[in-house]
Amino acid sequence: MTSAIEMADGEVNIDAVLIASDLKLDPATILEEMRSGRLTSRWERGMDNDAGRYRVTFFHGSRRLCLVVDANGQVLERSLRQPRGLRARRRPG
Numbered sequence: 001m002t003s004a005i006e007m008a009d010g011e012v013n014i015d016a017v018l019i020a021s022d023l024k025l026d027p028a029t030i031l032e033e034m035r036s037g038r039l040t041s042r043w044e045r046g047m048d049n050d051a052g053r054y055r056v057t058f059f060h061g062s063r064r065l066c067l068v069v070d071a072n073g074q075v076l077e078r079s080l081r082q083p084r085g086l087r088a089r090r091r092p093g
Contacts, residue, residue, distance in 0.1 A: 005056075005073035012043065014056070018067075022080050023060045033060065 004015040016030035033039035046053035058065045068077040
């Protein structure tokens with residue numbers, strides 16, 4: 001099974017489809033949004049009890065999508081902060 005997040009040799013590749021819907025974007029525009037600075041991200045490595053996990057957060061406008069993944073790139077948890085502080089929390093299914 002192929003994960004939507006591939007990690008190898010210090011590089012991370014994330015399938016645009018994985019984040020586009022939550023951020024209200026067309027997957028074809030993800031790279032353009034990143035290059036323009038309208039879509040940014042932060043990648044964090046877990047420590048102590050979270051060792052072996054990573055958190056990647058995407059910021060676009062007032063939306064913030066957070067994915068927690070394991071060392072194989074499988075999404076363990078995802079959460080979305082929407083406009084006006086509304087939150088949606090989903091587990092992959």
